[in-house]
Every structure is written in structure tokens, then in C-alpha cells.
Amino acid sequence: MASLNPWGKLDELDNERLMARRKTRKRIIIIAISSIVLVSIVIGAVVGGVSHNKNKSSQQNDNVSSMTSTISAVCNLTLYPDSCISSLSPYAAKGNALKPQDIYKMSVLVALNELSGASDNFLKSDTFKNINDPAAAKAIQSCHELLSLAFDHLNDTLSVAETSLLDAFDDLKTWLSSAGTYQQTCIDSFENVTSNSAIRKAAGQNLNNSTRYTSNSLALISSLENSITSLGAIGKRRRLMGYGDDDDDEYPSWLSSSNDRKLLQKSSETKIKVNVVVAKDGSGKYKSIKAALKAAPEKSKKRFVIYVKKGVYKENVRVEKTKWNIMIIGDGKDATIVSGNRNFIDGTPTFQSATFAVFGKGFVARDIGFVNTAGAAKHQAVALMSTADESVFYRCRMDAFQDTLYAHSNRQFYKECDIYGTVDFIFGNSAVVLQNCNILPRIPMSGQQNTITAQGKVDPNQNTGISIQNCSVMPWGNLTGINTFLGRPWKNYSTTVFMESNLGGFIHPNGWMPWVGTTAPSTIFYAEYNNTGAGANTKNRVNWEGLKLGLTSKIASKFTVKPFIQGNKWLPAAGVPFMAGL
Numbered sequence: 001m002a003s004l005n006p007w008g009k010l011d012e013l014d015n016e017r018l019m020a021r022r023k024t025r026k027r028i029i030i031i032a033i034s035s036i037v038l039v040s041i042v043i044g045a046v047v048g049g050v051s052h053n054k055n056k057s058s059q060q061n062d063n064v065s066s067m068t069s070t071i072s073a074v075c076n077l078t079l080y081p082d083s084c085i086s087s088l089s090p091y092a093a094k095g096n097a098l099k100p101q102d103i104y105k106m107s108v109l110v111a112l113n114e115l116s117g118a119s120d121n122f123l124k125s126d127t128f129k130n131i132n133d134p135a136a137a138k139a140i141q142s143c144h145e146l147l148s149l150a151f152d153h154l155n156d157t158l159s160v161a162e163t164s165l166l167d168a169f170d171d172l173k174t175w176l177s178s179a180g181t182y183q184q185t186c187i188d189s190f191e192n193v194t195s196n197s198a199i200r201k202a203a204g205q206n207l208n209n210s211t212r213y214t215s216n217s218l219a220l221i222s223s224l225e226n227s228i229t230s231l232g233a234i235g236k237r238r239r240l241m242g243y244g245d246d247d248d249d250e251y252p253s254w255l256s257s258s259n260d261r262k263l264l265q266k267s268s269e270t271k272i273k274v275n276v277v278v279a280k281d282g283s284g285k286y287k288s289i290k291a292a293l294k295a296a297p298e299k300s301k302k303r304f305v306i307y308v309k310k311g312v313y314k315e316n317v318r319v320e321k322t323k324w325n326i327m328i329i330g331d332g333k334d335a336t337i338v339s340g341n342r343n344f345i346d347g348t349p350t351f352q353s354a355t356f357a358v359f360g361k362g363f364v365a366r367d368i369g370f371v372n373t374a375g376a377a378k379h380q381a382v383a384l385m386s387t388a389d390e391s392v393f394y395r396c397r398m399d400a401f402q403d404t405l406y407a408h409s410n411r412q413f414y415k416e417c418d419i420y421g422t423v424d425f426i427f428g429n430s431a432v433v434l435q436n437c438n439i440l441p442r443i444p445m446s447g448q449q450n451t452i453t454a455q456g457k458v459d460p461n462q463n464t465g466i467s468i469q470n471c472s473v474m475p476w477g478n479l480t481g482i483n484t485f486l487g488r489p490w491k492n493y494s495t496t497v498f499m500e501s502n503l504g505g506f507i508h509p510n511g512w513m514p515w516v517g518t519t520a521p522s523t524i525f526y527a528e529y530n531n532t533g534a535g536a537n538t539k540n541r542v543n544w545e546g547l548k549l550g551l552t553s554k555i556a557s558k559f560t561v562k563p564f565i566q567g568n569k570w571l572p573a574a575g576v577p578f579m580a581g582l
Helices: 012-026 029-053 056-075 081-092 100-124 134-167 169-192 197-206 208-231 258-265 289-295 553-559
Strands: 276-278 304-308 311-314 317-319 326-329 336-340 356-358 364-366 369-372 384-386 391-394 397-399 405-407 411-415 418-421 423-428 431-435 438-441 450-455 465-469 484-487 495-499 525-529
Touching: 056 081, 056 100, 056 208, 081 100, 081 208, 100 134, 100 197, 100 208, 134 169, 134 197, 134 208, 169 197, 169 208, 197 208, 276 289, 289 304, 289 317, 384 391, 418 423, 423 465, 438 450, 450 465, 450 495, 465 553, 484 495, 484 525, 495 553, 525 553
Parallel strands: 276 304, 304 326, 311 336, 317 356, 326 364, 336 369, 356 384, 364 391, 369 397, 384 405, 391 411, 397 418, 405 423, 411 431, 418 438, 423 450, 431 465, 450 484, 465 495, 495 525
Antiparallel strands: none
């Protein structure tokens, strides 16, 4: 599998270096954060109080000195303090008093500027022009789209920061986490360019600064939130995720529209009001899902409902990023099927291989199946990929072998879905909860082992992870003699939790499998909580520092939907039965 690995190996030395730096900073973080906030508050008063006793030049020097100190203190909370200080110091020379949120916004502007230059390089640099290697050309094609998505997310964080920073921490962390993920996916896409090591290296170097600047912005917004919360500066702040106070409510408010609830809960046989109908037999307005999506409005704030009648639709479908609030309803996960066969072996990168790919925010699917028929021998072949914020999949089927479900980025929720696969078949770097789903490992290629999850968190400040709650993990077929693991750590900060789920006895006693070598980075967060079934016995689990087997309910609850995948009040609702907590 090493030669077909679509992702880079873990850099243990770099990881240890970063962790050592973070441990050192932890000892001063509370003092530093408090100082930042306090300094920003008093700077204006101090400077104003002494202005009558100093000339203009002296006052400006004092301002510059104060700002330089503030920027240094803030940057020491990031993973890359040197790049943070060097990129933000020019703003201190202007001598204007800066609050922490001003420094944060400047950091986003720096990241945007750097990302714009890196994106241009993929278009204009001689290194990336006139590429003869098909794999490299496909990687560059993926990068164009990924960096465009990253640029959009950085712009979104900047526009929100201009108006309501204190009310939008959840959104800002999500979008910055996703911006970092898009850039990392671009870098990872070059790992399969085996014939040209120079272009792989150049791609990484091209995005080196932009990934660091994005990480710096994420660290700053996380630290700012922590400081405000710890100092009680805004009391009980409004939570944009918009949940009610009743933990037993099955519907968080971002999935709370009564109309959408009724729509989703109606049976397939019940006539419902839809915008367009797709039918292979010609009884609908369109015969293909792609044609119906093309007719959907751009950036609509209202729900656009597409009803897809039973049948197998052999097409690769994309819900483009400008198609907001699309709802697709089928006649059942085994009756309405979208089928494709794009795969890595035949030359399609993992990111482009999905039978059904979702980019437009607010997407909802119900009672429909997504299948990639490429087969185990074709290796990476995605059935469903979502990179859409607030995307929901209810009573759906995802069916493939390796890399079946690509929960790429942003916030996602899966309810009562059936997910089939072999190697890393639930993967990505979104904040995702799978609830009441059937997870069904199947027979892999000869010599392969099954790994259910491969989570891709690359930055400790990202609010991402895979949370599998109240699900059933059972074999699909006879897996006797085939090792099946709960997951393996794709990246240094991989975060995955299995809780309150039924684990079949076919799960390997070790539970988890290393990505490389015999162990895992100490920085991962793997956890098992209150699971049942023969496979839930943790007596012989791997002895990894990052594997937590004794979680308290308080910690486990952090990975439930209520705190983990927040919703925005300004997004249209899309109802689905829901368990808010443990």
C-alpha cells in the first residue's frame, strides 16, 4: 500500500519540535493571554494620558514599541511565532494602537495575500507550467479548486471579523480549519506524483508560508476566544450554533425549520412540494441529477428541493459551491442510486474521484444511495465527498471499498446511514458526527487489512474530528482471518472517538493500527467511551499515549453534536431526527 498511499507520512521530528514549543508556551499562556487583552485595553488610556508631556515623535515611538511587544506576545501563542512576528511587525511600525482582534484581522489579510501569490504560482510559475506528467497535471488542477475554496473561507472569516467577531468564534474556527485543510489537501495531492520529486517539493514550498499564516490566524482566534471566556469579558455569549436549552430536544436550531422537518419526515410515497423532479423514465422534468442542479438558483437562501425517483443514475454529480441549500430526496437508499467508477488506479486523484461531491453549503440528502463501483483493485475510489458546511445526510447509503466516505472539511452530520468499505473508508478533516449509522467493513483485496477511519487533523487548533456515536459496527460478509481496526492516524493530530456504539467481535483486539512504524504520535486523540459488543473489550488495546480509554462523560460529551458541530442561525434550517448529547 505504501506505493499507493495518497497521503504523506507523519513527520515525527517536526511533530516533536512543535510539541516541545507548545509545552513551553503552555506555562505562560494564561498570563500571556490576559496580558494581551489588558494591554490592548489600557494602551489608549496610557498613551492619551502622557500625550501632553511628550512630543509627537516620542509618542509615536512609544506606540510602536507597545505594538511590537503586543504582537510578539500574541505570536508566541502560535505554532509558528517567527513567521507570525515577521509578517505582522510592519503593522506595528504604523504606531496605531491595536486590539487583539485587529491583530487577528491583520493575520488573515497576510494569509490571504500569501495564498493569492501561491495560487498564482501554480498558474504562472515555470515549475508548474507545461507539465507532461498526467498525475502532476491532475494535482495542479485539484489545487486550483482547493485554493479557491481556501480563499473563499479566509474571505468569509475576514468579513465576519469586521462586524461580529465576539459572536462568531465557532464559525471562524471552522472556516480557518477548513482553509488549512484545503491547502493541506493540495499538498497531499502531489504525493502520488512519483515520477517528479522536484515538483512535489516545489508544491510544498509554494504553500509553506500560506499554510503557516493560516495556522497563525487560527491560533490567534482560538487564543482570543479563550482569553475572553476566561476573563468573563462578555459573560454568557450568544452561541451561534443556536441550540435550545433543552438537551432532550431532538432538533438543534440549525436543523429546526418546521417545514423542513415535515418535509424530511414524510415518507417517499407521500406527495411533497418539490421544485423539480428527476426521473429516468421521463416522468419528471429532468432525466439527470446534474441537469436538475444546473437549474437550481445560485446562492439561494431558500431551500431548493430535488426529488429523484427510483433508479440507477450513472453520473458523477457535483453540487457546486454556488448552489446553496439544495435538498435531494430519493425513494430509498437502495432504490435511488447515484453510481460512478472514478478511481486512483485509472488516473483520477482521490479528491476528484467522488461519485457525488458536495461543495455548496446547507446541503441535505435523504433516502438516496451513493456508490463507487470501481472495486477494491482500483484502490482509492470515493462514493461520497462533502466539503460543504452544515451538510446533512439522512438515511443514505455510501458504498465502495477504499476511501468510501470523504468527510473532507467544515461541519457535517450523518444519521441512520449505511457505510460500506475496506481501507480508511471514513476519512477527512471535517468536524463530523455519525449517529445511529451502520458501519459495515467488507472483504478487502487479498493481503489488505481493514481500517474504518483515517482522520486528517494537521493543526492542534483545528476544531475537527470524527465522532461515531450510537452506531453499529458489524461485518458485511465473512471477515474471518481479516484484521479490522477502528482506524489509523493519518496525520499528527488525528482525532477520532467511538462512543455508545455496538462493536462486533471481529474488531482486532488492538483496536487501532499505526500509520507507519509500530506506534502513533503522542499528539493524536483517539478515544472509546461506553461502547458495547464483543469488539468493545479494551483489555488488549494498543498502548499509545494518545489513546484515551477512561474518558469522563464530561469529556465524551464534547464530541456530541451540541458542542461539536455548531450551526449558524442565518443558514436555512434542514430538519433531521437528532440526539443532542450523550
